[in-house]
Amino acid sequence: MPKILIVTEPPAKPEPLRFALLGSGYSVVDEIDRPQDLMARAKAIGPATILVATQSPSVALLAALAALDREEPHPVLLFTNDADPLKIDAGAAAGVASYVVEGFSAKRIHTMIDVALAKFRVTQVLKKQLREAEAKLAERKLVERAKGWLMQTRKISEDDAYHALRKLAMERQQSMAATADQVLAMAKLLQI
16 A cells, blocks of 8 residues: 655645545555655655645745755655646746646546656656766766876877776776876876
8 A cells, every 4th residue: 555645734634635545545654734844754754655735835845845856756746726837837846746736636646646656757767867967977077187187298199198098997997087087186286
C-alpha cells in the first residue's frame, strides 16, 4: 500500500484528500499543516507521494517544496484554487509534478497520483542526465585549461599536450580530469 504524506495550509482541510486516498487503497502515513515540518517528515516517513492542499500556495510552502526537491526529491501533487500563472511557475520550479487547480476528484485521485509519479520519474532522469552532462563539460574544460597551460609553458602542439596529459593519467592510473586538475594545481604553485 503506497504511503502518502498530506500537507495542508489552512483553511484547506485534509479530510477530502484523506477519505479519497483511503478509498483508493493508499495509506496516509501523516498529515502536517506547517510547511517548515515538511523536510523532516518526508525524510522520516519516505512517502511514495506528497499531496498538498491549499487555497493558494504560500511563499513558505513553495520554499519548503523547493528545499525538499533539492535535498530529498519526492513526487508532489498540489491541489489549489489559485490559477495565478506566477504561482504555477513557482510550483513547477519548486518541483511540483502536478499542479491541479479546482480539480480535486475522489474518482480520479489514483490516476492523478500515477501521472504525478510518472512525471516525477521522467524529471529525475532528466536531472540526472543534466548533472552528468554538466560534470563532463566541467571535466572537459579542466582538460582544455591544462592542455593550454602545457602548450604555453612547454611550447608544444595541442596534440602533444593532450598526449602528455593522457600518458600522465595512465601512469598515475587516474582520469584525465584528475590529472588535469593536478597539473593546474602545480601550475598555480609554480606561479607563486
